[in-house]
Amino acid sequence: MAMSLCDDTLLCNFPKCRSRLSGFAWVTACSHVFCDQHGSSEFSRSPAICPACSSALSGKLDIVRTELSPSEEYKAMVLAGLRPDVVLDICARALAFWSYQVHQERMYQEYSLSRAEGQLKQMDKLLTQQNQSRELELTSMRGEITSLKKVMEEYKRKYSEVSERLMERNRQYQKLQGLYDSLRLRNMVVGVGERDSQPQSGQQDLNNAAAAASQQATPLRSPQLFSRRPDAQSRFFSCLEADGAKPFFQFRSPARDRGRSFVSKP
Ligand SMILES: [Zn+2]
Ligand SMILES: [Zn+2]
Numbered sequence: 001m002a003m004s005l006c007d008d009t010l011l012c013n014f015p016k017c018r019s020r021l022s023g024f025a026w027v028t029a030c031s032h033v034f035c036d037q038h039g040s041s042e043f044s045r046s047p048a049i050c051p052a053c054s055s056a057l058s059g060k061l062d063i064v065r066t067e068l069s070p071s072e073e074y075k076a077m078v079l080a081g082l083r084p085d086v087v088l089d090i091c092a093r094a095l096a097f098w099s100y101q102v103h104q105e106r107m108y109q110e111y112s113l114s115r116a117e118g119q120l121k122q123m124d125k126l127l128t129q130q131n132q133s134r135e136l137e138l139t140s141m142r143g144e145i146t147s148l149k150k151v152m153e154e155y156k157r158k159y160s161e162v163s164e165r166l167m168e169r170n171r172q173y174q175k176l177q178g179l180y181d182s183l184r185l186r187n188m189v190v191g192v193g194e195r196d197s198q199p200q201s202g203q204q205d206l207n208n209a210a211a212a213a214s215q216q217a218t219p220l221r222s223p224q225l226f227s228r229r230p231d232a233q234s235r236f237f238s239c240l241e242a243d244g245a246k247p248f249f250q251f252r253s254p255a256r257d258r259g260r261s262f263v264s265k266p
Helices: 001-005 035-041 072-076 082-197 200-218 230-242 246-251 254-264
Strands: 024-026 034-035 063-069
Touching: 024 035, 034 035, 035 063
Parallel strands: none
Antiparallel strands: 024 034, 024 063
């Protein structure tokens, strides 16, 4: 619009038209101007009303259709013969019309500008609020991540502790299993020796070794089955073996079961 003023062109005053005037324009006594399209449609009906200010335009010269770029012949003749004061009066009124239009346009531009500035401020405020709420959200999320990381570290630590303990228990189990196996072997040997009324020298050596092993093992929590009356127990087992109950002996041993449950405990 500012460019159009620099180009020395007025704009149609019809609401929301604002097209640049050229060719013919409709000028009113209430100092408004319209493009040829809006002027011809608005002022064809009577009584004529100004679409910009609603003034009644009933006078003969209240509405004039003017050629904006008049011919040289017209310019030479239109004011010819008039007294200088009349010529100047006509010029002054024409200039007043022009300056009124420019002023109106400036008012309109200023109004548009202030409205745009208001909208801009509103948008800026909204954007700032959104940014602040996002910032808050982000901060709380970061806090959440930090606490989750801590929880995860704690779980990792607990897991490594538990797996360490499991390994320790496994080691204990292996030790006990070894102990149990050696005791079983000794008792088998002892049982065989007792059945034999005259033990051979080689068997005696084995018995001695087993006895030594049992003495070594006794302080280390030997299974309950063997801790009480070992001679009777060993006799019992050797009888089982003689009856062909070896599978029962191997798989249903309470010591073994104890060992299993011991491992599976959390
Ligand atoms: Zn128009
Ligand atoms: Zn008007």
